[in-house]
Amino acid sequence: MKEKLFLYFAAGFYLLFAVLYFAFPAALTEPMGLTASNTGLADIRAVYGGVQLGLAIFLWWSTQEDDRIYPGLLITVLITGGIALGRVFGIVLAGEIGNHWIALAIELVVTAIGTWLILRRR
Numbered sequence: 001m002k003e004k005l006f007l008y009f010a011a012g013f014y015l016l017f018a019v020l021y022f023a024f025p026a027a028l029t030e031p032m033g034l035t036a037s038n039t040g041l042a043d044i045r046a047v048y049g050g051v052q053l054g055l056a057i058f059l060w061w062s063t064q065e066d067d068r069i070y071p072g073l074l075i076t077v078l079i080t081g082g083i084a085l086g087r088v089f090g091i092v093l094a095g096e097i098g099n100h101w102i103a104l105a106i107e108l109v110v111t112a113i114g115t116w117l118i119l120r121r122r
Contacts, residue, residue, distance in 0.1 A: 011059035021049035077114040
């Protein structure tokens with residue numbers, strides 16, 4: 001039950017950000033130091049919005065059958081953990097954290113909870 005609740009939460013979170021990236025890409029990227037032309041904003045919508053939408057759909061799908069729970073947990077940990085690792089790498093290279101600490105904190109918490117849920121299943 002905890003696993004499904006976590007996956008529903010993660011799916012909702014990724015769906016929310018997919019919608020926000022589709023609707024307001026500049027409002028989300030500019031505070032992080034990213035500015036883009038209209039063409040760049042189209043790419044941000046495609047990548048940031050599209051990937052998060054696909055992940056949200058997959059996570060929702062993974063809650064529909066018990067044998068899909070583990071793949072849903074695993075993909076959440078791998079993708080969210082990978083984003084966190086990439087963010088840390090970027091912070092180290094840039095030499096400053098800026099507004100990235102909020103996103104990093106969320107990513108680390110989601111990765112930690114997902115990892116705990118996976119290990120609990122063994």
